[in-house]
Amino acid sequence: MTFRSFIARTRVLLGATALVLAGLPTAASADVVFQSVANPTDVTKFTSPWCSSCSNQYRIFDQFTLGSASSVTGFSVALYSLAPYWGSGLNFSIWTANGNVPGTELFSQSLGNADFTTTTLTGTALMATTDKVSGLNLDAGTYYVSFYNTNLAVWGYTGGGGNLLQQGNTYHTGTSADFILTNNVPEPASIALVGLALVGLGVARRRKA
Incomplete structure (x- = not known):
């Protein structure tokens, strides 16, 4: 030739x-790694927005279990939307499960408001979504996830599969945080x-x- x-x-x-x-589509698609509740936008299942600031004494945790090893590149979480509770991003972290309480921190990443897109659910609730998580690979097993900053409140959701813990205060029995862990994969x-x-x-x- x-x-x-x-x-x-x-x-x-x-x-x-x-x-x-x-x-062909040009954006990545998000595979669901874990979803804490059946319908994340069903606001009739919301209970109360649990404070993770409260003089910095509390941190919101929720338990989740992975059936297989997974990479996590993003998440969505339902938050109390009124100022000052939302507006300065949050810290996202993963912890081992030490029995029924969080054990050792395995991963931590601070994300700013610019890292999120938000969807309004009600006048006081929004779903914050990001695909900016980097370097998080988890084996199969049970973990705790935490969403935290000094001005943040995480909505509780009744009927979910989690176990919401307000550190320094109490477990909120029968209540989960409303969150989804995702893994973005390339489109064709x-x-x-x-x-x-x-x-x-x-x-x-x-x-x-």
Whole structure:
């Protein structure tokens, strides 16, 4: 094959790839790793927004169990939306389960407001969502998750599968935090873009040869 015919075929391939890309989604999709309640937007199941500030004495925890090893790249959580309880981000952390209480902190990441998108659920509740979690890989097992800052209140949800703990205060029996842990995976368009880059690299190398 001559270099000229190789370039012509490559152009055809690149054009076909561009057409495929035009018809594919470009964003990543979020696989659910864990969901604490059946319907996260069912506000009729909300009980009270539990304070995690309260002179910095309390931290909200909830228990969750993974059936298999998983990566977590994001989460959603229902929060009390009125100022000053929401407006300065939060600290997201994962802890071992030491019996019925949190044990050792395994992971911690502070996220600002700009790292979240929010959806209004009621006049006093919002769902805060982020895909900015990095470096969190968990084995199968039971853990505690915490959402915290000095001005934050996490909505309790009745009928969920968790075990909401207000550290320094009490367990709220029969109450879960309303949260989802997610893992963002590339859509086909992202994979195709990688393939396109490899094709371009091949062309460059052929030209040098």
